[in-house]
Amino acid sequence: MRILLAEDGADNIRLIAHHLARAGATVQNVENGRLAVELLSADGTVDGPLRDPPPVDLFISDMQMPEMDGYEATRDLRK
Numbered sequence: 001m002r003i004l005l006a007e008d009g010a011d012n013i014r015l016i017a018h019h020l021a022r023a024g025a026t027v028q029n030v031e032n033g034r035l036a037v038e039l040l041s042a043d044g045t046v047d048g049p050l051r052d053p054p055p056v057d058l059f060i061s062d063m064q065m066p067e068m069d070g071y072e073a074t075r076d077l078r079k
Contacts, residue, residue, distance in 0.1 A: 001024065001025045001026070001057045001058060002025070002026050002028070002055065002056045002057045002058075003020055003025045003026065003027050003028070003056060003057065003058045003059075003060060004028050004029075004030065004036055004039065004040070004055075004056040004058070004059045004060070005017060005020075005027055005028065005029045005030070005060050005061075006029075006030050006031075006032065006033055006035070006036040006059070006060070006061040006062060006065065006070060006073060007029060007031075007060075007061075007062045007065075008031050008032060008062060008065045008066060009062070012062070013029050016060070017029065028056065031065070031066075032065040032066055032067040032068055032069075033061060033065055033067065033068035033069055033070055033072055033073025033074075033076075034046060034067045034068035034073070035067075036059065036061065036073050036077075037068065037073050037076050037077060039055070040054060040055065040056070040059070040077060046068075046076060050077070059074075059077065061073055061074065
């Protein structure tokens with residue numbers, strides 16, 4: 001399973017990525033929701049369409065991050 005983890009805390013990144021990797025997942029980390037949305041969009045912007053097929057199977061996000069929090073990132077991805 002390919003997982004995109006949007007998390008800005010170094011300790012949380014290490015802990016979450018460690019457990020997910022032990023369970024067999026490949027984890028890619030970004031530091032905020034804006035970077036996550038840009039990575040998942042076809043044109044690398046916040047307003048672009050999503051990539052098809054998506055580069056990840058699951059998106060896990062912290063809710064409080066700089067630039068764009070997890071709530072806003074999730075709303076943008078659901079549009």
